[in-house]
Amino acid sequence: MMQLQFWGACGRVTGSCYLLSVGDSHVLIDCGMIQGSSEDEELNREPFPFDPQRIDAVVLTHAHLDHSGRLPLLTKSGYTGPIYTHQASRDLCRIMLRDAAYLNEMDARTESRKRQRRGQPEVEPLYRQADALDCMRHFRAVQYDHPVEVAPGIVARFRNAGHILGAAFVEFELRLGDQHKRITFSGDLGQGATGLMGAPEKPGPTDLMILESTYGDRIHPAWSRTVRQLRDVLEDAWKDRGVVLIPAFAVGRTQELLLLLHQHYHDWKLDRWRIHLDGPLGVQATAIYARHAGILGNDAVDFGRDSGFQLPNMLFTRTPAQSQQLNKAPPGTIIIAGAGMCNGGRIRHHLKHQLWKPETHVLLVGYQAPGTLGRRLQDGTDTVKLWGDPIHVAARIHTIHGLSAHADANHLMSWYKSCPNRPPVALTHGEPQSTEALAGAIEEQCGIRARIPRFGDRIKLQQL
Numbered sequence: 001m002m003q004l005q006f007w008g009a010c011g012r013v014t015g016s017c018y019l020l021s022v023g024d025s026h027v028l029i030d031c032g033m034i035q036g037s038s039e040d041e042e043l044n045r046e047p048f049p050f051d052p053q054r055i056d057a058v059v060l061t062h063a064h065l066d067h068s069g070r071l072p073l074l075t076k077s078g079y080t081g082p083i084y085t086h087q088a089s090r091d092l093c094r095i096m097l098r099d100a101a102y103l104n105e106m107d108a109r110t111e112s113r114k115r116q117r118r119g120q121p122e123v124e125p126l127y128r129q130a131d132a133l134d135c136m137r138h139f140r141a142v143q144y145d146h147p148v149e150v151a152p153g154i155v156a157r158f159r160n161a162g163h164i165l166g167a168a169f170v171e172f173e174l175r176l177g178d179q180h181k182r183i184t185f186s187g188d189l190g191q192g193a194t195g196l197m198g199a200p201e202k203p204g205p206t207d208l209m210i211l212e213s214t215y216g217d218r219i220h221p222a223w224s225r226t227v228r229q230l231r232d233v234l235e236d237a238w239k240d241r242g243v244v245l246i247p248a249f250a251v252g253r254t255q256e257l258l259l260l261l262h263q264h265y266h267d268w269k270l271d272r273w274r275i276h277l278d279g280p281l282g283v284q285a286t287a288i289y290a291r292h293a294g295i296l297g298n299d300a301v302d303f304g305r306d307s308g309f310q311l312p313n314m315l316f317t318r319t320p321a322q323s324q325q326l327n328k329a330p331p332g333t334i335i336i337a338g339a340g341m342c343n344g345g346r347i348r349h350h351l352k353h354q355l356w357k358p359e360t361h362v363l364l365v366g367y368q369a370p371g372t373l374g375r376r377l378q379d380g381t382d383t384v385k386l387w388g389d390p391i392h393v394a395a396r397i398h399t400i401h402g403l404s405a406h407a408d409a410n411h412l413m414s415w416y417k418s419c420p421n422r423p424p425v426a427l428t429h430g431e432p433q434s435t436e437a438l439a440g441a442i443e444e445q446c447g448i449r450a451r452i453p454r455f456g457d458r459i460k461l462q463q464l
């Protein structure tokens with residue numbers, strides 16, 4: 001028996017999880033967190049639809065929580081085997097899973113306090129920092145392009161996906177008796193045109209491809225346009241003698257921004273600014289990007305290796321006390337801080353102190369989910385509440401769209417077409433309209449009918 005079962009990222013972007021079985025070997029590919037509304041996130045508390053103790057190995061495509069975020073829950077539920085991932089992804093997981101656990105603990109504490117006041121029982125965090133640390137002991141670091149037998153009959157080869165540091169698409173060779181099959185998981189693919197990440201490698205021939213479809217219905221603006229937009233906002237902000245606030249994801253987006261500022265340091269006259277990277281997660285992630293700079297895009301290798309992504313006039317602020325000093329930041333200060341959607345983190349303090357000033361510029365450089373503070377700012381709200389205080393939004397809010405770490409519809413299509421055979425394909429990791437748009441394009445251009453699996457569906461690989 002050779003089969004694949006879909007246990008996540010079906011009809012949605014988050015919660016990636018697949019179970020690959022070859023004879024008696026069972027390998028889990030990704031074990032991601034479901035992210036979104038609080039109703040959706042409750043699903044993370046459901047027991048796994050398989051027995052964690054029967055899994056022989058986990059293969060993790062990359063460190064983003066929608067792929068890695070339930071691993072501590074898996075080890076807590078009795079999984080004792082190895083977790084194979086690229087060594088850079090292991091380093092990123094060490095800080096990201098711990099941060100996720102810390103946030104779980106904080107959320108549970110707040111919720112428990114509320115419940116206590118109502119006379120209801122307390123809630124447990126999904127997992128604790130100790131669980132995340134324990135999970136890290138299972139990690140086995142691998143490199144790109146070095147095949148490794150993760151379980152009897154299942155060999156995995158990690159290849160550079162160009163998405164975030166360490167991200168891989170994984171090509172499996174499966175053997176059972178005299179039967180031989182190949183299956184490829186795209187993980188998340190990069191857009192290939194950024195300075196930070198190189199383009200994804202081209203996939204080899206395969207019998208089945210599992211392809212992400214996050215932006216299956218969208219085309220990103222040209223990179224050059226995105227860069228010009230960033231330049232114009234900084235120029236306007238300088239003329240307004242304002243402070244620039246950039247809420248940015250600590251992993252990936254922050255380093256992409258630092259590279260852009262480095263590349264345009266002279267032509268954008270950035271030496272007149274003071275730049276702060278505020279927050280321990282962003283600082284730690286940047287150090288990990290620098291340590292593994294060799295696998296980044298060509299433009300980033302030297303900057304990472306020689307300067308550790310450091311700009312001459314940039315300060316790393318780690319402690320809350322250092323961060324509080326920025327409340328009195330003078331005009332001509334750029335502050336990069338998490339969280340990327342302003343739903344937590346240090347950026348909220350800066351927004352509280354700056355949003356009401358008309359000379360402030362806020363630069364939204366990533367996706368803003370509905371319901372987040374970032375999305376409300378993007379939609380043009382004129383008042384926000386921070387720690388119960390209403391704050392008038394007088395600042396100028398800009399959205400820069402093109403900095404995505406994800407392939408758009410054209411990139412996904414051409415990556416699929418670059419596979420030497422035109423394999424059967426199953427589309428996951430997308431909202432239904434994106435997935436269906438990509439399925440339509442594949443059928444029209446390649447004559448291949450893409451599958452769109454639902455939660456729990458299985459594909460018998462021998463029948464391919």
Ligand SMILES: [Zn+2]
Pocket residue numbers: 062064163188
């Ligand atoms: Zn990702």
Ligand SMILES: [Zn+2]
Pocket residue numbers: 013064066067188429
């Ligand atoms: Zn993802």
